[in-house]
Amino acid sequence: MIEHILDHRDGEVSDCPSMSHVITGCHILRGNMRFTTFHGDAMNDDQFWHVLESDGIVFIQEGTQRGLSEFLQSFTTWYHHPHEHSAGLTKISPNSLSNSAGSAGFTHLALGLHTDRSTASEPPSILASVMEHASTQGGDSIFCDGQKILKNLKQKGHTEQDIADLRLVGQFGETPMWGQPGKNHYSLRYRDDEVARPATSSREDTLSDLHLLLGRLMMMRHLEQGEGYVLHNHRILHGRTAFKGARSVIRILANVLDSSQHRDLNQGFVLPED
Numbered sequence: 001m002i003e004h005i006l007d008h009r010d011g012e013v014s015d016c017p018s019m020s021h022v023i024t025g026c027h028i029l030r031g032n033m034r035f036t037t038f039h040g041d042a043m044n045d046d047q048f049w050h051v052l053e054s055d056g057i058v059f060i061q062e063g064t065q066r067g068l069s070e071f072l073q074s075f076t077t078w079y080h081h082p083h084e085h086s087a088g089l090t091k092i093s094p095n096s097l098s099n100s101a102g103s104a105g106f107t108h109l110a111l112g113l114h115t116d117r118s119t120a121s122e123p124p125s126i127l128a129s130v131m132e133h134a135s136t137q138g139g140d141s142i143f144c145d146g147q148k149i150l151k152n153l154k155q156k157g158h159t160e161q162d163i164a165d166l167r168l169v170g171q172f173g174e175t176p177m178w179g180q181p182g183k184n185h186y187s188l189r190y191r192d193d194e195v196a197r198p199a200t201s202s203r204e205d206t207l208s209d210l211h212l213l214l215g216r217l218m219m220m221r222h223l224e225q226g227e228g229y230v231l232h233n234h235r236i237l238h239g240r241t242a243f244k245g246a247r248s249v250i251r252i253l254a255n256v257l258d259s260s261q262h263r264d265l266n267q268g269f270v271l272p273e274d
């Protein structure tokens with residue numbers, strides 16, 4: 001069974017048998033890793049895709065570095081990061097990187113909401129993470145759904161042009177905050193630190209409303225050892241609160257394989273019309 005699965009990594013997780021099966025190759029590869037919604041509802045493999053596309057995030061229970069790696073290899077190609085410890089994989093914990101610009105992730109400090117690789121030419125679409133060692137105090141994960149931010153901005157009367165005028169500006173230059181790969185199709189980049197700041201070339205109230213919405217729509221969750229998430233990095237912002245203790249997180253950045261029917265995640269997310 002394992003050989004069958006490894007030989008058929010054509011990008012479709014549904015190639016793996018349902019997790020309701022007791023003994024399958026997927027189980028051997030993943031151990032007991034399973035998926036839930038933000039509210040803790042369990043799901044099978046087919047529902048994984050539905051929830052990732054509808055909610056932008058799927059949560060992990062009983063995950064491990066190996067289990068998450070094996071799962072992601074079935075439908076993604078990994079994205080290399082300058083701080084990675086091995087190909088595509090980064091261990092995020094307080095370390096010697098903490099003094100370099102934009103490296104608050106490698107400290108005990110709070111890490112504001114952001115999308116990963118937001119100033120890169122082509123940020124990865126998938127961010128997966130599993131808690132290797134939980135903090136003893138603080139270190140809560142925070143999230144905010146870019147789809148909800150966008151919907152609220154439009155409901156407040158901000159136009160497509162107002163939203164297109166939002167930028168990220170830094171030493172790298174500048175880039176649109178909201179890419180628009182197609183009609184009702186968006187791709188969010190965001191960070192607000194010494195590397196890049198949000199800005200606008202037109203209405204300042206669009207920027208101030210964005211900041212208000214980030215605070216109002218933010219969700220928080222404390223992850224214990226073995227818990228984690230797979231999120232759509234073009235849509236869901238993430239960060240964490242300050243913490244104490246030896247908190248350590250395994251992170252994998254990736255893009256969906258071109259052969260997958262879910263490859264549109266690489267372009268961004270759809271904002272449903274009312």
Ligand SMILES: [Fe+2]
Pocket residue numbers: 105114115116238
């Ligand atoms: Fe991050």
